[in-house]
Amino acid sequence: MSDVVATTRTILVVGGGISGTTAALEAAEAGADVLLLEKDASLGGRVSQLSRHYPTLGPPACGLEIDLRRLGASRRLRVLTLAEVVRIDGQPGDYTATVRLRPRYVNERCTACGDCARAVEAEFPDEHDCGLGTRRGAYLPFPMAYPQRYVLDPRILGTPDAERAKAACKVGAVDLEMGEREARVKAGAVIWATGWRPYDAAKIEPYGYGRVPDVVSSLEFERLADPLGPTGGRLLRPSDGREAHRVAFVLCAGSCDKNHLRHCSRVCCAAALKQAACVTGRLGDEADVTLYYVDIRVTDFLEDFYRKVRSDPRVKFVRSKVAQMTRDVASASPVLHGVATDGGQRYAHAHDLVVLAVGMEPGVPEDALPSRLVTHAGGFVAPDPANGAIFAAGCAAEPLDVGRSIQHATAAALRALQVVRRVGGAEG
Amino acid sequence: MGEAGKVMIEAVEDRGEDYSGDFLAEVEARVEEGEWVTMCTQCGVCSGSCPLGPDWEHPPHRIFQLIRANRRDEVLGSPSVWMCTSCHACVVRCPRGVPVAHVMHGLAHYAVRRGLAPADPPTRRLAERFWENVVRTGRVNEPRLALSLLFANGLAEGVRRTLRSRDAGLGLLKAGRMSRLAAVAGDGVKDPAELRAILEKARAIELAKAAALED
Numbered sequence A: 001m002s003d004v005v006a007t008t009r010t011i012l013v014v015g016g017g018i019s020g021t022t023a024a025l026e027a028a029e030a031g032a033d034v035l036l037l038e039k040d041a042s043l044g045g046r047v048s049q050l051s052r053h054y055p056t057l058g059p060p061a062c063g064l065e066i067d068l069r070r071l072g073a074s075r076r077l078r079v080l081t082l083a084e085v086v087r088i089d090g091q092p093g094d095y096t097a098t099v100r101l102r103p104r105y106v107n108e109r110c111t112a113c114g115d116c117a118r119a120v121e122a123e124f125p126d127e128h129d130c131g132l133g134t135r136r137g138a139y140l141p142f143p144m145a146y147p148q149r150y151v152l153d154p155r156i157l158g159t160p161d162a163e164r165a166k167a168a169c170k171v172g173a174v175d176l177e178m179g180e181r182e183a184r185v186k187a188g189a190v191i192w193a194t195g196w197r198p199y200d201a202a203k204i205e206p207y208g209y210g211r212v213p214d215v216v217s218s219l220e221f222e223r224l225a226d227p228l229g230p231t232g233g234r235l236l237r238p239s240d241g242r243e244a245h246r247v248a249f250v251l252c253a254g255s256c257d258k259n260h261l262r263h264c265s266r267v268c269c270a271a272a273l274k275q276a277a278c279v280t281g282r283l284g285d286e287a288d289v290t291l292y293y294v295d296i297r298v299t300d301f302l303e304d305f306y307r308k309v310r311s312d313p314r315v316k317f318v319r320s321k322v323a324q325m326t327r328d329v330a331s332a333s334p335v336l337h338g339v340a341t342d343g344g345q346r347y348a349h350a351h352d353l354v355v356l357a358v359g360m361e362p363g364v365p366e367d368a369l370p371s372r373l374v375t376h377a378g379g380f381v382a383p384d385p386a387n388g389a390i391f392a393a394g395c396a397a398e399p400l401d402v403g404r405s406i407q408h409a410t411a412a413a414l415r416a417l418q419v420v421r422r423v424g425g426a427e428g
Numbered sequence B: 001m002g003e004a005g006k007v008m009i010e011a012v013e014d015r016g017e018d019y020s021g022d023f024l025a026e027v028e029a030r031v032e033e034g035e036w037v038t039m040c041t042q043c044g045v046c047s048g049s050c051p052l053g054p055d056w057e058h059p060p061h062r063i064f065q066l067i068r069a070n071r072r073d074e075v076l077g078s079p080s081v082w083m084c085t086s087c088h089a090c091v092v093r094c095p096r097g098v099p100v101a102h103v104m105h106g107l108a109h110y111a112v113r114r115g116l117a118p119a120d121p122p123t124r125r126l127a128e129r130f131w132e133n134v135v136r137t138g139r140v141n142e143p144r145l146a147l148s149l150l151f152a153n154g155l156a157e158g159v160r161r162t163l164r165s166r167d168a169g170l171g172l173l174k175a176g177r178m179s180r181l182a183a184v185a186g187d188g189v190k191d192p193a194e195l196r197a198i199l200e201k202a203r204a205i206e207l208a209k210a211a212a213l214e215d
């Protein structure tokens, strides 16, 4: 970190998801000095966990790849990973951020050859796969990770595995002496792009998430559907590994609900439609998909996509907020209960897999924000003059899809540029 | 207007139904908690969670639907609003915070005020007997309440009904939920006169509230 020089003319971008990466690139390409800090070991954020991407239905890796190329070409932009911003003091034109730097135990000599991972024995739940699979104690977070550098899990430190990793590395990249540090950096403006977290579905008690393995969250579905995920893209039920055919999507799971998140999370309808199309695309005529919804909130151009999925006979639409999940005694499959309000029928449908379209909460909860910021209900950072030159971008500000996150982040970059230009002008 | 819109209007006219009346406005103005009706998004989780839902003609979300469809007689004459046991499963789950149970009771009360309540829904009789029973001493006398309900339609049917309910009765006795002695003796609160004064006052408040809704 000692080589990082940041001044009051620097734009500090916090969070290396699609929003933070976009804002950092736009500001740097416009001529500003930018420091991008990401708390995890790789850039990418949640988008790196998505299997496919609406509206194109292509793999999201394409967009990331373009950004990574731009990163390589940008000399005014510096990136630090494993760097979490915990506190911001100061005012527009003169901020100081406190950063917690976690050790990677691997230095920049790493060639990502993977020898250390093969040498280490310990396995841990893979965070990137929402814990649906495991990874070694020395690992690359995911294939497209940036930087392409391995990480040692701190839990293997002090065990023979740490020594094995060190011994396996032919280029001397493993450094077991690294430790956690705290650093302070200056900035004239801050772009707060800390993204979102899935709402904890276990709080929706009647749906059985956390108690019944075949009830999964929409983010977990993304990992199951990803060809590079823990099941190789096959929709295998967590309980018994059988392929799921009867797949249910429960919309508004925790959103639009005064008992949970009051706001509409905005992307989950379109994401569920995408996931439904993913099941029919994979299973063909064997797909038996049911979508339980209260409203379908897709706007503008996505309407056509909605019509297309809706006209697919393999996808049933049931207008109902699911009341309860039980398990079938014989098959142990989850059974959903409720009343369909478009026809009045009471239903009890068995499914192989139930996917809860969970809502979005801000990535950093309101009480953990690094300075006092004006927020919307729910803790999303508001565009308020009282927040000075701390501009929220992407899902840190409101639930947004990737396209809109990019627009939002570009706008935030423009606001930040204006502030550091003023600082530059004043300093002559 | 597109083709689809035209077809829909013709269909409504064909059935001779009128959805344009102001029953919704009437409910909002006159029914206790009636202003909540437009907060309902028809998600159905109240009906899906209601333990009595499967046995009702009009589960709660349907009542809200019918109000907005201007079906005044059907709603006010519905025995369903009398079926609510105030378990509050709907109230705690409604994503919009609608106090569903209170609206049900508000509608039942309003139906009585308008003389449109169904003549003899079983729960109405239970409510009335329960009330008579509890105001007397301030304690519910369960055996007496049960007997008064079972024999409400005369001796012969009472005996038949008692025999039919005997397992439930024995179960209650065994679980200590019903005292045999209470049928003849029974206890009460210390000062029943004071209790009656309190209830009288509460009644006056309720009547004033209902009167205000009629203004």
Ligand SMILES: Cc1cc2nc3c(=O)[nH]c(=O)nc-3n(C[C@H](O)[C@H](O)[C@H](O)COP(=O)(O)OP(=O)(O)OC[C@H]3O[C@@H](n4cnc5c(N)ncnc54)[C@H](O)[C@@H]3O)c2cc1C
Binding pocket: A014, A015, A016, A017, A018, A019, A020, A037, A038, A039, A040, A043, A044, A045, A046, A047, A050, A052, A053, A054, A055, A083, A084, A085, A086, A193, A194, A195, A196, A197, A218, A219, A222, A267, A271, A274, A363, A364, A393, A394, A395, A396, A400, A401, A402, A403, A405
């Ligand atoms: C199930 C599901 C499917 C979806 N599918 C699609 C889709 O198909 N198409 C689409 O357009 N959108 C989709 N989305 C929406 C998409 O995920 C978001 O638009 C996108 O992730 C927003 O990016 P972001 O950068 O704002 O936030 P994030 O992706 O959450 O990135 C935030 C980053 O900030 C980092 N961070 C957090 N706190 C700190 C801190 N204190 N210091 C430093 N760094 C920090 C995090 O580690 C993370 O890397 C989907 C969403 C869901 C829930």
Ligand code: SF4
Binding pocket: A106, A109, A110, A111, A112, A113, A114, A115, A116, A117, A150, A168, A169, A170, A171, A172, A173, A174
């Ligand atoms: S740390 Fe060494 S062994 Fe491990 S991937 Fe990097 S270069 Fe290879």
Ligand code: SF4
Binding pocket: A251, A252, A253, A255, A256, A263, A264, A265, A266, A267, A268, A269, A270, A295, A296, A297, A357, A359
């Ligand atoms: S986007 Fe759809 S599923 Fe998500 S909260 Fe809004 S209405 Fe519910």
Ligand code: SF4
Binding pocket: B039, B040, B041, B042, B043, B044, B045, B046, B047, B060, B061, B064, B090, B093, B094, B095, B096, B097, B098, B100
């Ligand atoms: S739960 Fe609430 S919003 Fe849903 S149908 Fe019932 S009253 Fe309406």
Ligand code: SF4
Binding pocket: B046, B049, B050, B051, B052, B053, B060, B083, B084, B085, B086, B087, B088, B089, B090, B091, B100, B101, B104
């Ligand atoms: S309170 Fe009444 S309407 Fe609500 S769930 Fe219970 S019985 Fe049904």
